[in-house]
Amino acid sequence: MQYPFRIGIITYGDEMKENILEMINQAPLEEPKRQYYFCELAKELVEEKSREAGRKLTFCVVTFGCQMNARDSEKLEGILEYIGYEKSEEEASDFVIYNTCTVRENANLRVYGRLGNLNRLKRKNPHMMIGLCGCMMQEPQVVEKLKKSYRFVNLIFGTHNIYKFAELIVQALAENSMVIDIWKDTDKIVEDLPVDRKYTFKSGVNIMFGCNNFCSYCIVPYVRGRERSRNPRDIIREIESLVKDGVVEIMLLGQNVNSYGKNLEEPVTFAQLLQQIVKIEGLKRVRFMTSHPKDLSEELIAVMAAHPKICNHLHLPLQSGSTEILQKMNRRYTKEQYLTLVDKIRKAVPDISLTTDIIVGFPGETEEDFEETLDVVRKVRYDSAFTFIYSKRTGTPAAVMEHQVSEEVVHERFDRLLKEVQKISREEAGRLEGTCQEVLVEGMNEQDESLVTGRMTNNLLVHFPGTKEMIGTLRQVSLDTCKGFYYMGTER
Numbered sequence: 001m002q003y004p005f006r007i008g009i010i011t012y013g014d015e016m017k018e019n020i021l022e023m024i025n026q027a028p029l030e031e032p033k034r035q036y037y038f039c040e041l042a043k044e045l046v047e048e049k050s051r052e053a054g055r056k057l058t059f060c061v062v063t064f065g066c067q068m069n070a071r072d073s074e075k076l077e078g079i080l081e082y083i084g085y086e087k088s089e090e091e092a093s094d095f096v097i098y099n100t101c102t103v104r105e106n107a108n109l110r111v112y113g114r115l116g117n118l119n120r121l122k123r124k125n126p127h128m129m130i131g132l133c134g135c136m137m138q139e140p141q142v143v144e145k146l147k148k149s150y151r152f153v154n155l156i157f158g159t160h161n162i163y164k165f166a167e168l169i170v171q172a173l174a175e176n177s178m179v180i181d182i183w184k185d186t187d188k189i190v191e192d193l194p195v196d197r198k199y200t201f202k203s204g205v206n207i208m209f210g211c212n213n214f215c216s217y218c219i220v221p222y223v224r225g226r227e228r229s230r231n232p233r234d235i236i237r238e239i240e241s242l243v244k245d246g247v248v249e250i251m252l253l254g255q256n257v258n259s260y261g262k263n264l265e266e267p268v269t270f271a272q273l274l275q276q277i278v279k280i281e282g283l284k285r286v287r288f289m290t291s292h293p294k295d296l297s298e299e300l301i302a303v304m305a306a307h308p309k310i311c312n313h314l315h316l317p318l319q320s321g322s323t324e325i326l327q328k329m330n331r332r333y334t335k336e337q338y339l340t341l342v343d344k345i346r347k348a349v350p351d352i353s354l355t356t357d358i359i360v361g362f363p364g365e366t367e368e369d370f371e372e373t374l375d376v377v378r379k380v381r382y383d384s385a386f387t388f389i390y391s392k393r394t395g396t397p398a399a400v401m402e403h404q405v406s407e408e409v410v411h412e413r414f415d416r417l418l419k420e421v422q423k424i425s426r427e428e429a430g431r432l433e434g435t436c437q438e439v440l441v442e443g444m445n446e447q448d449e450s451l452v453t454g455r456m457t458n459n460l461l462v463h464f465p466g467t468k469e470m471i472g473t474l475r476q477v478s479l480d481t482c483k484g485f486y487y488m489g490t491e492r
């Protein structure tokens, strides 16, 4: 860990500079105390900046990528609000943060594209601070590029030290040059920092960080580090306090929740953790993401079948239906093992909704391999599937594999897969028509203000007549008509 501060204040007077330096030196070392100390310091600096500007300062956090990043962004927002910035949806704000993703090349390119626009905004606003964090920042070549061609960025940090955000803000507000703090890895988990939830009634909860699986195409283990599980006591305590605060649905987050707890001092399985969580009074629904097929245990299937609070939805990434490709992907299951697992799950939880991720065009994928993927899709009949074109990520084993598939062939396969997936999900979506289901109301319908929009336990949306007072409550709704991927209904 590094603590040396490089303070080179130009915008503040000498006296202030000495003051801040001294304050920084006095910071406690223990976490999260240290970060709350920096929050207080940041509050003063923000107040000073706000006085200078003659108005309240605003922030905007833009999130790319997965649920992990979305949850991290809530933590960033929690700190920014705590120190006195006001939330805004506009990128023309005084503190703009891009929380980046690098899982595929296009996620990466989108960030560079938007940075140019931020630079134009910054030229018009002398108070504007720009921060970049998240997975992309863990790649050394990205930081090199930013250092060279994007000098207007104030703060760059990675995935491992996000808990230090308050401290980094103080540094960035006090300095007049780019502050960069990236760690290669960490074994540290800091609890109890401020969080600003996007929804009052539902929340993500991290149960683990990082990934040890090293699927050969995937960059996540390199940018998120080794697998670390949170202590079950901390998880339960967080959920209990969320429930006290009005949360009825939680989504447990991890790159591979099925391997939760293996590296704890006192090992706990994911199924055991779930059993503790469902006991929490007031909590109505539990979801989780993502499940790796190789680690999904019989114990977990039994717990899912036994507990009505556990949602009727399982996201079970397939990636490919070809055993040979799966082996090259280092997924550690075969086509047959995957199909057997699906059978077991369906037997235990007959009406479960299954969704998946599929990659097309992995190096060496032949037409026969691709047909195997289509075969699994037809056999499992997913309720929905995220389909991705294989993207070469420098540093992963697959990037240097032979027989990279040509763009033309990949696109042709991708289109065929998408058609099949969509046809099946349309057919499957209608199967609940005419039934009555429990719906958690999430908000007002965006097109029609006489309707509310809610989510069923299988993750599908339902629109039905209602008012904003219903938001955050569970309702029994008759599903009158299926409209492709959602339903229109009426409350019972």
Ligand code: SAH
Pocket (backbone or CB within 6 Å): 103, 104, 217, 218, 219, 220, 254, 255, 256, 290, 291, 292, 317, 319, 357, 358, 359, 388, 389, 390, 391, 392, 393
């Ligand atoms: N931990 C999760 C996935 C995280 S990444 C899991 O194992 O399921 C989300 C999805 O992105 C993956 O499931 C995969 O389908 C896709 N993905 C990851 N790396 C990719 C790459 N290099 N090219 C294309 N898709 C990729």
Ligand code: SF4
Pocket (backbone or CB within 6 Å): 211, 212, 213, 214, 215, 218, 219, 220, 221, 255, 256, 292
């Ligand atoms: Fe990537 Fe595989 Fe880990 Fe998922 S399990 S994050 S696909 S390496």
Ligand code: F3S
Pocket (backbone or CB within 6 Å): 064, 065, 066, 067, 068, 069, 100, 101, 102, 103, 135, 136, 220, 223, 224
């Ligand atoms: Fe992207 Fe990082 Fe998630 S690379 S998919 S934001 S873990």
